[in-house]
Amino acid sequence: MPQFRSTANILKTVNQDEVFNPDWMNYDTVQYPPSPEWDYSRELQIEDIDIWEVIYEGFSGTSLYAAWCPYAEFYMFVYGLDPATAKIETHYGKGAQKAVQKKVKELDVPIATNKLWVDADKMWLYEN
Numbered sequence: 001m002p003q004f005r006s007t008a009n010i011l012k013t014v015n016q017d018e019v020f021n022p023d024w025m026n027y028d029t030v031q032y033p034p035s036p037e038w039d040y041s042r043e044l045q046i047e048d049i050d051i052w053e054v055i056y057e058g059f060s061g062t063s064l065y066a067a068w069c070p071y072a073e074f075y076m077f078v079y080g081l082d083p084a085t086a087k088i089e090t091h092y093g094k095g096a097q098k099a100v101q102k103k104v105k106e107l108d109v110p111i112a113t114n115k116l117w118v119d120a121d122k123m124w125l126y127e128n
Helices: 007-011 022-026 096-107 120-125
Strands: 004-006 051-057 062-069 074-079 087-092
Touching (some): 007 051, 062 096
Antiparallel strands (some): 051 062, 062 074
C-alpha cells in the first residue's frame, strides 16, 4: 500500500502523520489522494507540492519522495531526521528519473523499480 505525506509533514512535523482518509478503507480497491498533472509551464518548487508519495524512508534519515499532488517528474531527497538541519536535494523535469536512479544506486537505497507507462505527450521527460 503506498504511503503519502504532506510537505509540512516531511519538512516540519516529521513522522507524525501521513496523508490518509479513513473512507478509503470502504473500498475493495486501493484509493489514492487526488493527483492533478503539473503543466510544466514553470519550474516546480517544493512549496508547490501538497502531497508526496513516499518512495523510501530510512532509519538513517535518508528519505526519497515523489511529487503526487500535483503529479510531476519531481523528486526530493531529505537527508537528516531533524527538519531544522536536514539537507534537501531535488530533481525536476527532463532527466530527473535517471538522476534519481543514479543517486539511489550511489546511496545503496533499496527501492523497487517498475515499468512505467508514459503517455506520448510526456515522452520528452524521459528521452535522452
